[in-house]
Structures are given as C-alpha cells and as structure tokens.
Amino acid sequence: MPLQDWMKIISVDDHVIEHPRVWRDRLPAKYHDAGPQIIETAEGHQVWRYEGQLYPQIGLNAVAGKPPSEYGMEPVRYDHMIPGCYDPVERVKDMDIDGVHAALCFPSFPGFGGGVFQRAEDKELALLCVRAWNDFQVDEWCASAPERLIPLALLPTWDPALAAAEVERLAGIGTKAVSFPDSPVPLGLPSFHHKTHWEVLWDALEAADMPVCLHFGSGGYVPGYSFAAPAQPDDFPPFAVAIATFSTNLMWSTADLVFSGLLQRHPNLKFMLSEGGIGWIPYILERLDYTWERHRWYQNISRVDRPSDLFKRHIWGCFIDDVHGVASRDAIGIDKILIEVDYPHSDSNWPNSRKRIAENLIEVSDEDTHRIVELNARELLHFGDGAR
16 A cells, blocks of 8 residues: 555754854863864865764765766765755655654764764863763754654763663753664674663663664775785675675574573663664564574573563664565564664665655555554654644
8 A cells, every 4th residue: 555645754863063163162171182073185075074084975975966987985064965964954855855763873974872972082072062062962963853853863982880870860951862883892892781781771771762873884894895905905705795784683682582591680671772673673583583493402592481572572673775584574573663764875776765665555544554554663762642
C-alpha cells in the first residue's frame, strides 16, 4: 500500500555540519584559540584545527544536491555545500522538499560518537567541547524548529561518572538520545562486557529513559578503511569496500551486547543501531541463537536468556534503502524498525527520500508502515504525540 500523506517520516539518522562558530560561541574566552576552529589552508581548503591537528570536512559528508558522479573524498568548503548542511532554518526547508517531518542529527567534526574529544590530550577542554556541542544541539540547532529537529548529545566517554552527570544534565534540557561508540574497544576503552566500568552510565541512561545510538564507525573502526596502508598503495582497498560493509560494525555490536550481560542488569536500557540497514538482522539473530544453544554451557554467557529475545527487548534497527530488510520485517519485528534519511551524506536519497521510502514499503500495510516511519521513533524518543 502507498505511504499515506498523513504519515510523518521521522529520520533517526541525519547529520549536521557544524558551522565555524559552534565552539567559539560557547567556550570560555581563554579556550578560544585552543578550541576547535575553522582555518583556511594554503590549498584553499577549510578545515577544523584542534590541539594542533587538522580535520578536513570530507566531501562525502556534504553531497546533498550533487549527482553521484560529482561525489568525492576531497575536503569541501562551506561555500561548496548547500546551506541546509549547516543552517537549521535551511535544513527544515530541505526536509520539506524531501517529505521528511523530523530528524535526529549526528555530529560531523567530533566524529559520530565524539571520538575526537575522546582522543584529546586536554580532557578539561574536551569536556567543555562536548558540553558545547550538546548545548548547540539544544539551544541553536533544534531550538530553531523544536517540532522538527530532535536533540542528540555526545558524552565524555573517557570518564563514566562525568558521562552519567552529563546524561542527568541532558535530561533536564530536553535531549532525546545520546551517541555512544558502536564498540568502545578501538578507542582504548573497556568493552560492553566490563561489569563495573560503565555501570554508572547505564544506570543514568536507564533512569532518564534515554536511548543509546550506536552509529557505525563511531568507535573509530571502519571495515576495510581502518587497516594500515600497505607498502604498495595500489593494494589498499577503495572506500567502496567500507561503504558496502557498514553493517558489519553493527553485527559486531549486536553480538557484543546480547552476550555482554549488561542487558540483563539494565532491563530498560535501549540501543539504536544507526546507519547499518536491517536486512542482516534475521541472519544474525538466527546465528546468535544457534551459537547460544551450543556454546552457552561452557562460556561466560547467560544460560537462560536467548539472544533473539534480548534483541527484541533492547535493540532497534533503521534503514535508508533496504528492500530485502523490509521483506524480512516480521522476522525482525515491526516495532523494532526505524527510518533514516542520512542527509546530507552520500547514502541519502534527498530530495527523493519520501518517494524511495514509499517504494521500499509498497507491500506493507498502512498500520505497519505508520509504525515504521513514525510511531516507533516517537515512542522511543518521547517525541510528540503521534497524532495525525
């Protein structure tokens, strides 16, 4: 059945390109020079400078409005992006063009899970930078259209107590979700399996009923792209390998979570798998259960909690364009599927997202379609009332 006009698409994975003054406007004056700032390079690029390192704005992260034949990895300037990449007023106009009602937006310069600040040397400044980005989300980006833009936050992942305190602060200012590394281990942090390190953070998130977004690559590892460059550059895989295998990050995260024990200790904790598709979920659930049936007796994993049951209680998947995943919706669970648009990244279908989502859902009932495109996100993020 067609996607009905009254159904409002809520994207749980879009991205914001931070404008040059995000941190300068919010950091104490003594940190203006040390904090993140945009500089011009001799080659004419605009790049972020922070703690002596340069961070280019990769072209693939801001390609909305360009045909695929013009995509590229080279650094991109603000005047080469359409304004909706960094201006919230223009973003809402682009959402209107795309037929999208609301969006949850991940960061760009800090990394999807704040990895830039996790790796920073000056952790006092890094904490201020994390809080500045979170305040920017609430008081500038989302405040421009609170019924359309949904606040997401970063956490100071290097200190669970500070992260828990930030969750409590965020709950008080209206933040709806937090981004966390899809695997903490590549960042040098304890894994999901650690029974004490993260507990204060999980407690705070559970108390706030705030879902945790695990965006692919937010732990600093991207398959096929994070490998050390070989002696012969021609042997290095193209980035297409990484793009095609994004979902493998989140398969790993799913297995990690269901075998970690943390879901049993925190029965109300919720995880969203961001930008990984859903077509792989039935397979990994089948494989996890098969593994559990055979190997639970001698390993340090639960002998009573079936992995697929834990998934259905705690984990949500989302998709941009996934015909196979939609065909497998009953095996995944209609109430565990969300929509993502990925504007302004290269996987986005902007300005035709609504049309392509409708094509993905053409065989799905009105009731299930409404749940996938809107109601699941409203309930999970406590966003609006879902009324027509």
